[in-house]
Amino acid sequence: MILIADSGSSKTDWRGIDRDGNVSQFRGVGFNPYYQTPEEMATELNDEFLLNLKEEVVAIYYYGAGCSTPENKTGVATALGNLFGNATIKIEHDLLAAARATCGHEEGIACILGTGSNSCDYDGEEIVDSRPSPGFILGDEGGGTYIGKRFLQDFIHDEMPAALKRKVSERFQLTAQVIQDNVYRKPFPGRYMASFCRFITEHVADPYCYLLYYNSFQDFFKKHVMRYKGYKEKPVSFVGSVAFYNSDILRKAARDMQVKVHLILESPIAGLTLYHKNNP
Incomplete structure (x- = not known):
């Protein structure tokens, strides 16, 4: 076996x-x-x-x-x-x-948008180029931790709609102190921050939540996909729950950046x- x-x-x-x-x-x-x-x-x-x-x-x-x-x-x-x-x-x-699952033996740009984020240029057999992926503190644009971190920052600074803040407060018994304890004192802070993506996706009809995803995906394209030679001509594929469950927003953000999305898979x-x- x-x-x-x-x-x-x-x-x-x-x-x-x-x-x-x-x-x-x-x-x-x-x-x-x-x-x-x-x-x-x-x-x-x-x-x-x-x-x-x-x-x-x-x-x-x-x-x-x-x-x-x-x-x-x-x-x-x-x-x-x-x-x-x-x-x-x-x-x-x-x-x-991600490359083998989405491209097989064809060339393309393969991306990960899950808890974290990453990308590579694939020639059909090997990865020929990739962008830095320094983790959730210094990178992970477009990934769940990056999006969750921005969401929690807005919660702490009272920069999200009041009705949405009330909903998230009630659902998670959330306070600034609870956030800081989970981020700075408990293990796996990245998982904690990314866990709020489920709530954000459930409320994506709210313009705040929609734009949180849209702008984060565009940040990913700027830092990753658009740095590869010939990115406008190559198929760009994604794996990961953040990409999969928000595929409509991802495709819209891609079109606006002249990126051609091929496959979006939840898992490779x-x-x-x-x-x-x-x-x-």
Whole structure:
């Protein structure tokens, strides 16, 4: 059996493919080696679905957020190796997952708009160019954490519509102190800030929420897509929940920036499963 994982900071999609081509699936917690040690990741891997497969798995293809440096790849491989002792483990960046899932063997620009954001220029086989992705404090334009951070800033500074502020206050018992405790004292502040995207999407008919997404997506295009050579001619595809559940706004923001949107997928895992079935 081969095991495929697509992991972001919030969740991980797993697919197992047995010798007969049958597929099993599971969704678990996310991982990011920038914020977690191999020991912490190994603890999170002790899930029933994975434990039941540990003797059968002979190869793992893991695509993950933060897996852009040799040190981070080694950390993830160590965590996986503790559970899957018989498997050959291949660690790749989640950008390659986005490219393989949306472009296959064709050229294009592949983007991630989930909890975080990222992008690359793909020639059909390899990533040939990419933009800096310095994380939620210094970057992540267009991603959930970036949008959630702006939303919470506006809440604190009383710069959102009063009716909307009342709704979010009542739903989350939100105060400035609660926000600061979650951002500065508790683990995974990025996940916390991104969690407000569900509320923002539910209220996207409000011009404030619509423009929060629209302007954030345009920030992403300016910092990422428009920096690639020939971006107006290449198909631009997206994976990630923020892109998927706000696709109409994303397509409008793209048209206004002369960007041609191709595919928008919630997750690359189905495309990756097909890719690895055809490229064992």
